[in-house]
Amino acid sequence: MVFLQRIGKMRYTKVMKSQRGTTLIEVLVGTAIIGLVFSFAITAFMLSADKLTRSKIRILAAALANEQMEIIRNLPFDQVGTQGGSPSGNLPQNQQIVRSNITFSVAIIVDWVDDPFDGQIPADTTPTDYKKVEVVISWANSGSANVKLTSNFSPKGVEAAANTGSILISVFDASGLPVSQADITLTNNNLSPAINLTRQTDDSGNYQFIGYPPDLNNYHIAVTKGGYTLDQTYPVSAENPNPIKPDISVIANEVTSSSFAIDRVSSLAVATQNATCQAIGNIGFNLKGQALIGNPPPNPVLKYDEDHTTDAAGNKTISNLGWDNYMLTLLGTSRNITGIIPPTSLNVLPNTNANLTLVLSDSYSTDSLLANVKDANTNLPISGASVRLVYGTYDETKITGQGAWLQTDWNGGSGQALFTDATKYFEDNGAVEVNATPGQVSMIKSTSNPNLAESFDSDANKDATASNAVWDTSAGEIRLPQTGGVYDFNATAQSLQLTTPAGKIVSATLTVDEELNGQTVRYYLSADGASFEAVTPGNLHNFVQTGGDLRFRVEFSTTDQNQTPVVRSLGIALTIETYANSGSLTSSTFDTGSASSFIMLNWNPENQPSEVGSESVRFQLAANDDNATWDFVGPDGTAGTYYTVSGTPIAGALQNKRYIRYKLFLQTADVKYSPAISGVSIDYTSGCTPPGQAFFGGLSSATTYQVTIQKSGYVDLVVDVDISGNLQNTFQLTPN
Known part of the structure; x- marks a missing residue:
């Protein structure tokens, strides 16, 4: 009975377990797994749909490109050109076309090509050989995946008309290096139809505009590139009656060349503050460069001459500045510049971010002097110099600020x-x-002392063009040659460059095995391959002209044509200096x-x-x-x-x-x-004290002041200065 009861209990327990419900954890795990599966499926579907969409768009773009190219192919050759371009025609340079609710940008570029088969400009006076047409289709977010078709169009029989000229453009940077992919915009509104097109320079910074109608001083060219400055030609105008680089001319059957300089733009951050480093906002100032775009008369026209104003926090960042030497002056009559960090003249280099701090007075003086004291040799500001200003009863001395390490x-x-x-x-x-x-x-510098030997049993080192002495390899000697059974009075044996370790040859000692026979032998060595210096065998010779090209020269002479001096070997002990x-x-x-x-x-x-x-x-x-x-x-x-x-x-x-x-x-x-x-040296300022500067305000106008500047280690400087307005003067001290 007990055994049967246990069996029954076991069966009951098993039935109860099989009828148990699903737990919350199991439900959550299952839900998460199903979510992941659906997430992967949705992602895969979206990627597939996106790829399909992009493929469809590209097919539409290719069809549109072919359609546009087919339209161009059906045009007469003379009509293959763009509006505002050269060659000119009715094709738009840029247009928008909608296909299947997608907006495509269509760019058409038509250029003349100077084929090298019949020569190229300037030798080829008719460089308009054929036309190259590019159709470029792009769309939103197409990036580099746009569609481009290119085709050449040739005239029937002969080249196009020769009554055109060409323009050769060269673009370089501030270092004189070519600038590739620079944008060149060519415009001429004097022609009908007008020209307005943009092209890019090649890897050598050049571009040729081929086959353009002749016109005098009406082709305007502007050259720039993303992040670069702008250089351009200028029309004659009331503001610039004598431009340095006027709009160029195109002359029939000639090439007009013009060069342009662009480089990466820089910025100048200007801060205005008082002597205790507190910002002063809303300060106007003028910034002008030295580069000119126009000559006098009446006045030179500056490329950059602009007014600016700092913000409420006393800051103004001037962007897109070209490389130049700039000058800054304050506008208005509310304050004076009591110090400039760094000095007024700013040499702005390409692709730099310069900082300039103007230290301003709390009030305004109609007449003032800002003295900049510098070392005459190094042009560095001098701190700790006393500057004394005297006129009548006025007598004031100030000390210049910190300068340079x-x-x-x-x-x-x-x-x-x-x-x-x-x-x-x-x-x-x-x-x-x-x-x-x-x-x-x-x-x-390290020094080595190699030894060289010449035994004349080979003529490998013989300089045949400079030698007329006998170089006898079988006897292993050099000597005078014979003419008619007697020795010549003079002869020379000279070597080619001898093999030496790399470095600068500074000295040598020559040893010789010679047989004079009562005659004369003179010896010369060259360390630079050109300047031969007389040497005495056995004596150390320090070269006047050092170098890395060692050669020897032996000059024979005799007074008895039955006798010749003989040299059987040379030894050269060198001193060579080599830098790391x-x-x-x-x-x-x-x-x-x-x-x-x-x-x-x-x-x-x-x-x-x-x-x-x-x-x-x-x-x-x-x-x-x-x-x-x-x-x-x-x-x-x-x-x-x-x-x-x-x-x-x-x-x-x-x-x-x-x-x-x-x-x-x-x-x-x-x-x-x-x-x-x-x-x-490192120019610096600590706090707000400008280096090497002292400011004097409240001076009398149209008055000559005596300025005395003294600094230990320098010669005293005493000069007269005529004060009129707000003057900034540089004074140079000469070291003792």
């Missing part, structure tokens, strides 16, 4: 973390030299004492020997507030760029820091030569 000597060596000894620095990589020449950093390929030096830390504005990096000399190659001198800068984090960067604030031009503005990422270092990188393309630096 300058280092001109490194022979104290490395190991100095903080800049306290002006002759020391932090570290180098072991490949720079700081002691060879006082006040100069260059690449380290590259090296670096990191300065000590310069402590400005407070958060500072770092303005410009300068170094001397600015130009290096051509043999070392381009960008042989490069710098990076690092600044911080903890005197520990040294992340060196270039002018754009990144670690991948370098300062390669002295006078470049310092990156904005380094501003408002207390500590700064520079890192110098030297490199050479020819190990016989080394770049060298004799001075490095």
Whole structure:
């Protein structure tokens, strides 16, 4: 009975389990799985539908392109042209066409082609050989997936009419390098129909406009590119009666050439504030460059001459500036400029972001003097100079603000973390030299002493064009030649370039095995392959003209034609100097004492020997507030760029820091030569004190003041200055 009861209980329990409901967790898991399946299915469906739609649009675009090209093919040759283009015709350059509720943009480009088969301009006076037509179909979000068809159209029998001219455009940047893909817009509203079209330069920065109607000074050309400046021709007008680059002419059967210079635009951020660094808003100022677009008479016309106003926070960023030297003056009569950081003249380089701070007075003076005191040799601002202004009972002295951190000597060596000894620095990589020449950093120089031998048993080194002596390889000697059974009075044996290790040959010692026989032998060596210098065997010779091309010359002479001197071998012991390929030096830390504005990096000399190659001198800068984090960067604030031009503005990422270092990188393309630096300076201001400047307000108009400027280490300067209006003068002090 017990056994039967257990069996019954087990069956009951199993039945109860089989009749249990689904739990909430199981429902949620199942729902999630179904959701994922549907999500994948919907995504796949949407991708498939999108691909199908794009394929459909592209098919429609291709059909439309073929349709347009077929229309053009059915036109007479003379009518294949665009409205406002050359060749001209009735085809629109741009139009919108709707197909299946999709709006397509249709661009038609027609150009003459100068085929090289019959010569090209300027030799080919009829360069209008045939027409090239491009039909480009694009649509919303098509990107680079547009459809383009190209076809050539030739005239029947002969080329087109020759009564046309051509224009050759060359576009380059501020460095003289060609600019590819620059947009050239050519317009001429004097013709009927008018011309208005845009083309792009090739990889060499050139484009030829072929087959255009003759017209004098009415073709206007504007050249630019995304992110670049604009250069253009100008019509004669009342505002510009004598343009430097007037609208050009097209002359029949001739080519008119014109060049244009564009480069990446820059920006200038101007801030206006008072002497305590408080922003002053809504200040008007004028900014003008030096580049001209028109000559006198009556007056020169500047390319850039604009008025601006800072915002309520005292800031104004001027974008799209071209490279130029700019000048800034204040508008209105509410305040004076008491300091400019950096100085008034701004050399704006391409693709830079410069910063300019104007320190303004609290009131306005009709007559004032802003004195800029600079070093006559380095043109750097001088801080701590006393400027005394005297007229009658007026007698006032002011001290110029902070100026520049300058280092001109490194022979104290490395190991100095903080800049306290002006002759020391932090570290180098072991490949720079700081002691060879006082006040100069260059690449380290190594010396080798190879030995060369010439036994004359081969004529491989013989310079046949410069030698008339006997080079006897069987006897292993050189000697005078014979004529009619007697020796000539004189003869020369000269070598080709001898194989030497790379480097600069600076000295040599010649040894010889000779038999004079009572006659004379003179010896010469050349280190540069051109300048032969007399040497005495056994004596060290220091070359006047050093180089890397070693040659020898032996001159024989006799007074007895029955005798000849003989040279059986030469030995040359050389001293060759070789510079390291590259090296670096990191300065000590310069402590400005407070958060500072770092303005410009300068170094001397600015130009290096051509043999070392381009960008042989490069710098990076690092600044911080903890005197520990040294992340060196270039002018754009990144670690991948370098300062390669002295006078470049310092990156904005380094501003408002207390500590700064520079890192110098030297490199050479020819190990016989080394770049060298004799001075490095960083212009800066701490707080709002402009470097090397002093302001005097409330002066008397039309009055001559005596200015006396003194600074320890400089010759006193005493000059007279005529005050009229708000004057900005630069005074240069000469070092003792």
